[in-house]
Amino acid sequence: MSANPFLDPAFHIRWSTLAPEHVASAIEAALAQARAAVEQIAGRDLGSLTYANTFLALENSTEALNLAWAKVTHLQSVVDSPALRDAHNAMLPGVSAFYASIPLNAGLWIRLKAVAATAEAGALTGIHRRFLDETVIDFKQAGADLPAEARARLEAIQTELAQITQRYSENVLDATNAWQLVVTDETRLAGLPAHAKAAARRGAEAKGLAGWRFTLHMPSLEPFMTYLADEALRRELWTASAAVGAIAPQDNAPLIGRILTLRAEKAALLSKAHFADLVLERRMAKTGAGALGFMEDMETRAKGAFVRECRELEEFKAQQTGGVVARLAPWEILIWSEKLRQSRYNFDEEILRPYFPMDRVIAGLFELAGRVFGLRVIERGADDVETWHAEVKFYDVRDARGRHVGSFYADWYPRESKRGGAWMNYLLTGGPRADGSRAPHLGLMCGNMTPPSEGQPALLKHREVETIFHEFGHLLHHLLGEVEIKSLNGVNVAWDFVELPSQIMENWTWERASLDLFARHHETGAAIPEEIFLKLTAAKNFRSACVTMRQVALAKMDLLMHMRTAEFAGEADVEVKARAAVANCLVPTEPPAPTVVKKFTHIFSDPVGYAAGYYSYKWAEVLDADAFTRFKREGIFNAAVGAEFIETILSQGNATDPAELFRRFMGRDPDLQALLVRSGLAA
Numbered sequence: 296m297s298a299n300p301f302l303d304p305a306f307h308i309r310w311s312t313l314a315p316e317h318v319a320s321a322i323e324a325a326l327a328q329a330r331a332a333v334e335q336i337a338g339r340d341l342g343s344l345t346y347a348n349t350f351l352a353l354e355n356s357t358e359a360l361n362l363a364w365a366k367v368t369h370l371q372s373v374v375d376s377p378a379l380r381d382a383h384n385a386m387l388p389g390v391s392a393f394y395a396s397i398p399l400n401a402g403l404w405i406r407l408k409a410v411a412a413t414a415e416a417g418a419l420t421g422i423h424r425r426f427l428d429e430t431v432i433d434f435k436q437a438g439a440d441l442p443a444e445a446r447a448r449l450e451a452i453q454t455e456l457a458q459i460t461q462r463y464s465e466n467v468l469d470a471t472n473a474w475q476l477v478v479t480d481e482t483r484l485a486g487l488p489a490h491a492k493a494a495a496r497r498g499a500e501a502k503g504l505a506g507w508r509f510t511l512h513m514p515s516l517e518p519f520m521t522y523l524a525d526e527a528l529r530r531e532l533w534t535a536s537a538a539v540g541a542i543a544p545q546d547n548a549p550l551i552g553r554i555l556t557l558r559a560e561k562a563a564l565l566s567k568a569h570f571a572d573l574v575l576e577r578r579m580a581k582t583g584a585g586a587l588g589f590m591e592d593m594e595t596r597a598k599g600a601f602v603r604e605c606r607e608l609e610e611f612k613a614q615q616t617g618g619v620v621a622r623l624a625p626w627e628i629l630i631w632s633e634k635l636r637q638s639r640y641n642f643d644e645e646i647l648r649p650y651f652p653m654d655r656v657i658a659g660l661f662e663l664a665g666r667v668f669g670l671r672v673i674e675r676g677a678d679d680v681e682t683w684h685a686e687v688k689f690y691d692v693r694d695a696r697g698r699h700v701g702s703f704y705a706d707w708y709p710r711e712s713k714r715g716g717a718w719m720n721y722l723l724t725g726g727p728r729a730d731g732s733r734a735p736h737l738g739l740m741c742g743n744m745t746p747p748s749e750g751q752p753a754l755l756k757h758r759e760v761e762t763i764f765h766e767f768g769h770l771l772h773h774l775l776g777e778v779e780i781k782s783l784n785g786v787n788v789a790w791d792f793v794e795l796p797s798q799i800m801e802n803w804t805w806e807r808a809s810l811d812l813f814a815r816h817h818e819t820g821a822a823i824p825e826e827i828f829l830k831l832t833a834a835k836n837f838r839s840a841c842v843t844m845r846q847v848a849l850a851k852m853d854l855l856m857h858m859r860t861a862e863f864a865g866e867a868d869v870e871v872k873a874r875a876a877v878a879n880c881l882v883p884t885e886p887p888a889p890t891v892v893k894k895f896t897h898i899f900s901d902p903v904g905y906a907a908g909y910y911s912y913k914w915a916e917v918l919d920a921d922a923f924t925r926f927k928r929e930g931i932f933n934a935a936v937g938a939e940f941i942e943t944i945l946s947q948g949n950a951t952d953p954a955e956l957f958r959r960f961m962g963r964d965p966d967l968q969a970l971l972v973r974s975g976l977a978a
Contacts (some may be wrong), residue, residue: 311942316382333353333397367430374712383461392454395786432577457902471510472711475508494515523630530624551864555570578908580791583858597844604840622885652753653747654752655764701737707742721786727778744763771796771945784949792956794911794912795919851877869893923969
């Protein structure tokens with residue numbers, strides 16, 4: 296066990312000891328160790344080279360650094376503080392530069408190429424053949440064959456991208472946290488659901504304020520914009536939300552231009568027409584044009600229904616108010632959409648909350664994992680296992696054979712020190728060992744769900760339940776990985792394939808039999824009445840074309856910025872160009888609503904992340920809708936199908952081309968029709 300807690304490789308992490316003052320010494324030591332390991336490989340005598348002392352040695356060379364840095368970056372996501380942020384940002388350039396330098400190390404590349412040309416390498420099969428091939432391609436795509444000057448420039452680009460994408464992310468978080476709305480006149484809260492009102496009251500009390508406090512965090516923002524009758528207040532909150540990342544000192548506009556320019560320069564150095572072609576070369580879409588064509592096809596299929604849905608909402612408002620048919624203001628869209636839904640289906644999503652208490656949802660999810668995948672999930676108490684916050688839970692997972700396949704943390708409620716959204720990540724990658732044993736994996740799930748209120752458990756919206764199931768799907772992909780090469784295990788797969796395991800899990804939140812496992816009234820224990828369930832499913836595809844077109848808009852904006860960078864990066868305000876590029880996909884409003892380009896963290900808060908890859912969500916929807924037809928056909932709790940899904944998808948990581956993995960499970964290539972039918976865009 297290391298004296299520095301960030302370097303301690305223990306499976307159970309001592310979170311209470313991970314103080315910001317330990318970051319620098321830990322990362323400096325891990326960097327030094329990793330550099331020495333890489334240089335040892337790069338300096339090996341050419342006559343002594345083997346697959347084990349080059350490729351496998353390289354795989355192991357950064358393990359301590361990977362773990363230490365994962366702890367630092369994770370803590371900044373969930374318990375951010377000025378001291379931690381400063382410690383992280385002080386180390387970020389060095390860490391980024393080191394990782395960028397590995398494929399640009401000329402001595403290392405000479406030795407890898409030499410081994411790749413040997414008879415030993417030629418005789419490799421299975422995962423080791425895959426690993427050698429993937430590593431060689433990684434190095435080529437990172438510029439290993441470039442002249443020294445170009446390699447040095449690539450390193451500099453990667454380091455700068457790491458720094459400015461981190462700043463972009465911080466700007467979004469800081470701008471979100473900096474704003475609040477305090478309402479002291481209770482009559483202005485008419486229409487707001489009781490749970491949202493109670494949460495706002497607690498939020499004010501926590502800050503020593505009178506009244507009700509609202510923020511730009513989703514559990515506060517969404518019910519406010521969906522139900523609050525006071526239009527002036529809705530406009531005020533919408534205006535603040537739209538301004539996140541757009542106003543000094545958190546203005547992201549100049550960062551966007553620089554990020555796009557650096558990415559384009561990186562692509563040019565690597566002889567690619569643009570950044571989209573660079574990152575998609577080994578994904579299922581293959582090229583930027585391929586991904587864009589896919590999204591444009593979805594746009595064409597949804598366009599007629601989209602225009603109709605937009606018009607219907609305008610006509611509904613005019614009918615209800617006695618006014619003329621005209622475009623709605625952007626702060627009216629959610630509330631009038633909800634009024635139309637209630638009018639059409641007599642269904643208010645809020646009526647479901649009492650049936651989705653967090654503890655039952657989690658218990659039902661685990662029951663489902665047992666029935667379908669043969670897993671047993673056991674909660675560990677705070678006395679056994681440390682966490683980074685009192686609200687965080689810890690669980691062990693055992694498979695049908697009783698093996699401890701892994702463990703995970705779950706952190707579900709919003710805090711000011713925690714970034715927005717929901718995500719899954721991993722801290723330790725286990726899997727098969729050389730001696731035949733298996734090391735457990737360690738992962739985590741985080742979200743910003745509706746928190747408990749005084750005297751009442753956390754009661755979730757159906758959409759929040761979907762999100763929890765989604766992140767658990769990612770987690771299963773990590774925990775069930777059976778690939779002995781860690782960098783090819785778990786979720787380390789093509790980006791447009793990685794959402795299949797997560798999105799397929801959402802399907803069970805719409806099935807009566809699986810809902811009955813957990814959707815129980817928190818006071819009476821009663822299941823969702825059939826009348827309400829039928830309304831839920833009838834309303835499932837309400838405005839689904841608008842939902843589809845929103846995804847099309849985000850994906851097209853992402854792809855176009857990375858395919859035609861010069862047109863966007865040169866703009867003083869990228870918003871103008873970004874909006875024009877996707878205007879036909881946006882719900883028409885008056886005034887026009889800005890795009891999310893200045894707070895689009897998926898695209899701009901990481902050197903790569905989802906950049907040129909946002910289309911992956913819709914791409915993977917095709918895969919998950921199609922794959923779930925097997926469960927629908929053979930039984931949604933069919934353990935044999937579940938076992939096959941583990942065997943062909945969840946356990947395989949990047950051991951094989953993802954298109955081949957899908958074919959193994961379905962017996963054929965993906966069929967778009969299942970998604971169109973599920974979305975109500977085809978019969």
